[in-house]
Structures are given as structure tokens and as C-alpha cells.
Amino acid sequence: MIYYETLSADDLKNEIEALEKRYNAFKEQKLKLDMTRGKPCSEQLDICMDMLDIPAKELRKACDGTDCFNYGVLDGLPEAKALFAEMLEVNTNEIIIGGNSSLNLMYDTIARAMSLGVMGGTPWSKLEKVKFLCPSPGYDRHFAICELFGIEMIVIDMKQDGPDMDAIEKLVSEDETIKGVWCVPKYSNPDGITYSDEVVNRFAALNPKANDFRIFWDNAYCVHHLSDKPDMLKNILTACKEAGNENMVYIFASTSKISFPGAGVAVMASSVDNINSIKKSLTIQTIGHDKINQLRHVKYFKDVDGITLHMKKHAAILKPKFDMVLDILEKELGGKEIASWNKPNGGYFISLNTLDNCAQEVAKLAQEAGVALTKAGATYPYGKDPRDKNIRIAPTMPPVEELKKAIEIFAICIQLVSAKKFLK
Numbered sequence: 482m483i484y485y486e487t488l489s490a491d492d493l494k495n496e497i498e499a500l501e502k503r504y505n506a507f508k509e510q511k512l513k514l515d516m517t518r519g520k521p522c523s524e525q526l527d528i529c530m531d532m533l534d535i536p537a538k539e540l541r542k543a544c545d546g547t548d549c550f551n552y553g554v555l556d557g558l559p560e561a562k563a564l565f566a567e568m569l570e571v572n573t574n575e576i577i578i579g580g581n582s583s584l585n586l587m588y589d590t591i592a593r594a595m596s597l598g599v600m601g602g603t604p605w606s607k608l609e610k611v612k613f614l615c616p617s618p619g620y621d622r623h624f625a626i627c628e629l630f631g632i633e634m635i636v637i638d639m640k641q642d643g644p645d646m647d648a649i650e651k652l653v654s655e656d657e658t659i660k661g662v663w664c665v666p667k668y669s670n671p672d673g674i675t676y677s678d679e680v681v682n683r684f685a686a687l688n689p690k691a692n693d694f695r696i697f698w699d700n701a702y703c704v705h706h707l708s709d710k711p712d713m714l715k716n717i718l719t720a721c722k723e724a725g726n727e728n729m730v731y732i733f734a735s736t737s738k739i740s741f742p743g744a745g746v747a748v749m750a751s752s753v754d755n756i757n758s759i760k761k762s763l764t765i766q767t768i769g770h771d772k773i774n775q776l777r778h779v780k781y782f783k784d785v786d787g788i789t790l791h792m793k794k795h796a797a798i799l800k801p802k803f804d805m806v807l808d809i810l811e812k813e814l815g816g817k818e819i820a821s822w823n824k825p826n827g828g829y830f831i832s833l834n835t836l837d838n839c840a841q842e843v844a845k846l847a848q849e850a851g852v853a854l855t856k857a858g859a860t861y862p863y864g865k866d867p868r869d870k871n872i873r874i875a876p877t878m879p880p881v882e883e884l885k886k887a888i889e890i891f892a893i894c895i896q897l898v899s900a901k902k903f904l905k
């Protein structure tokens with residue numbers, strides 16, 4: 482039962498007064514705390530500093546003799562392909578090394594489908610309607626790409642082990658205008674969920690009406706564990722091959738939150754046929770991406786074990802922040818049944834659900850006390866959370882002391898907004 486329902490009218494009033502007192506005490510501090518985006522904090526960026534000390538001379542020649550200071554190499558240096566193929570558990574001929582951003586690769590993949598079609602199919606822009614399935618809450622920038630291109634988005638509920646596959650199977654098998662689905666399959670943004678083997682198998686076995694339907698598998702947090710017992714994600718490309726659907730998935734990842742956001746290396750992986758088809762237009766788009774940065778990453782990490790070791794350093798900084806947020810949420814909100822939240826094993830976010838129709842009010846109240854949260858609703862297509870209850874908490878960037886205050890204020894706001902709903 483919701484805690485405030487159990488209180489007498491007088492007790493509820495007293496409770497609200499006490500919360501308002503705490504809220505105002507924080508407000509008087511005129512704080513400016515920013516928890517809007519999932520950026521690494523300054524100490525995390527320090528970890529990788531040595532990568533930039535690799536002497537220029539060592540960044541010149543690739544293993545096959547390529548001069549990295551010159552033009553050339555469309556799809557990545559062999560050693561970069563080897564490193565990232567190992568990270569994504571795919572073959573080296575199933576990968577393209579891109580530029581500095583996986584979002585850019587995803588955008589380009591949609592833009593290419595819109596203007597040129599997928600593997601000889603009709604360009605999506607020539608069709609009357611194009612729809613995408615959007616498991617939600619999800620990543621706002623995925624949704625923004627669809628919105629920009631006029632792709633209609635259909636909300637799919639998230640369950641404990643991934644998206645609602647019954648809904649996805651039914652919709653894609655019946656509707657030819659559904660051309661894709663967005664997935665963040667590991668430590669999802671924002672729920673922190675890793676898809677179960679069953680969900681991966683059901684994705685791989687989809688039988689879409691549109692033969693140019695593609696799964697956009699954004700594995701942004703594939704190595705971003707917070708615990709020594711990481712979640713395991715089944716390999717979607719292997720599963721698709723086993724199901725006879727090897728062309729159905731595009732996989733994306735980057736080192737943005739491994740090395741440097743905005744100065745990392747992005748990759749995409751897919752079947753050989755998809756990769757070859759993409760390369761045909763990619764070769765018109767660019768002569769090649771930044772090979773010096775590719776080589777820098779390979780020299781620094783060496784292999785996947787190097788990446789795993791490096792990610793432990795990130796986890797050592799992030800785990801105490803996540804633990805602190807979870808402790809405060811439990812202390813302030815535990816047992817009151819006014820909010821629920823996840824305890825992620827990795828990734829960058831904690832996703833919190835308030836009671837229905839409270840999230841926007843909570844975010845507004847927090848903003849007035851100097852705490853900027855990701856806009857309520859942003860985790861849903863068109864920025865519209867149908868039940869106005871989801872808020873994405875991004876604990877990585879603020880220093881610990883700031884984060885502590887911000888979460889305390891946030892938790893007070895949730896209690897205040899919820900309690901006032903029960904005032905008679």
C-alpha cells in the first residue's frame with residue numbers, strides 16, 4: 482500500500498511540512514547540479530591520458546604497411562578490425578570501423594536506407610509510410626533520428642528481460658511498413674537491462690513482412706560492467722545466422738565511454754552481405770576514417786583483455802556513485818511504494834518510475850531547487866511518456882558530494898509530489 486494512503490490527514494500534513502522544510506533548506510543553497518546526460522566524469526577521462534602520449538612515430542605504420550598519416554583504408558586497419566571484432570564477437574570481415582561516433586553510424590545507416598534503400602530495396606523515403614518499433618523507455622537520440630526523418634515510432638513496453646517480444650513478433654509479421662527496431666541490448670539506456678537469451682533468440686527468429694526490416698542493435702555498453710559478475714548477452718549475429726536471418730541485424734558500438742567521448746572509435750558489424758552493400762556507398766561518402774586514432778587505440782588496449790582491465794578502472798570510479806544513489810533512494814523511498822527503480826549491473830543509468838502523472842512535476846520541482854534532470858518524457862518517442870512516470874538518473878558525471886545532494890533533493894521532490902496527491 483502507498484505509504485501516504487496509510488496516514489491520517491494530520492499526519493500527512495505534518496509529513497508534507499517536514500518535506501517542504503528540507504526542500505527549502507536545499508533551495509536556499511542556490512545549487513546548480515547537472516544530472517542531465519550520461520557523460521563520464523573528469524577522473525574517468527584521466528584514466529586514458531597515457532593513450533595520447535604514444536609517440537607519433539609509433540602511430541605511422543599499420544601491421545600491413547599502410548601509412549596511417551596518408552589517405553586510404555575505407556573500412557578500418559586490420560589490427561583495429563581484429564580488436565573490435567573480438568570485442569563484439571564477430572569475424573573481421575563482418576565489421577566496419579567508422580569515425581568517432583556510433584550515433585553517426587546509426588544516423589548514416591538510416592539516412593542511407595531512406596535515400597538509397599536497403600540492399601537494392603525501395604528507398605524508404607519513396608514509401609508512403611515507414612515505422613520503427615521503439616522499446617521504451619529508451620535512448621532519446623535514437624528516437625530523435627526517427628523523428629527527423631519522419632519515421633513513425635511505435636512504443637513497445639520493456640519487460641524485466643528485454644522488450645515485449647509478443648508485441649514485436651506480431652507487429653513485424655503483419656505490417657510491411659515496419660522497417661526497424663531500436664535495441665540497446667546490454668545494460669540498456671536507461672533501464673540497465675540485459676536481454677535474456679530467449680529475447681535474443683526471438684529477435685533472431687523474427688519473420689518480418691518487410692524483407693528490408695533491420696534490427697538496430699546498439700551495443701553501446703557491451704563492456705561497461707559495474708560488477709565482477711557481468712551480465713552475459715547472447716551473440717545476436719550468430720543467433721541470426723542460426724535462424725537463417727543473417728542479414729537482419731546491424732550492430733553498433735564505440736569506445737566513447739571506454740576511451741574518450743567524441744574522440745574514440747566507432748564500429749558497426751553485420752553479415753558480410755550487409756557490410757559489402759554498405760561499403761558500396763561508403764566509398765563514395767569518404768576515402769577513409771581516422772587511422773591514427775584506430776592505431777592509437779590498438780596500441781593502447783592491445784586486445785580485449787586490455788579493454789576489460791581498463792573498464793575495471795572505470796567501474797572503480799562509477800560503482801561507489803551508483804551505490805550511493807541506490808542507498809539514498811532506498812533510505813528515502815524504500816517501502817513507500819511511490820517509486821521503483823533498477824539496480825543495474827553496468828551501463829550509465831538508473832531508471833526510476835514515479836507514480837503515474839508525477840515525473841514532469843518532480844523534474845520541475847527539482848529544477849527549481851537547482852537540480853537539472855534529463856527532461857521527463859525524453860526516454861519515450863516524441864518526448865511523450867504515456868504515463869508520465871519515467872525519469873533517467875545519470876550518476877556518472879557529478880562529483881560525489883554534488884551527486885549526494887542532487888539525489889537527496891530528487892528523492893525529496895518525489896516524496897513531496899506523491900504526498901500532495903493524497904491531500905484531501
Ligand code: PMP
Pocket residue numbers: 519581582583584585620665670699701734735736737742743747
Ligand atoms: N548509444 C547509446 C545507447 C548511448 O547511450 C550513447 C551515449 N549516450 C550513444 C549511443 C552515443 O555513442 P557515440 O558516442 O558512439 O556516438
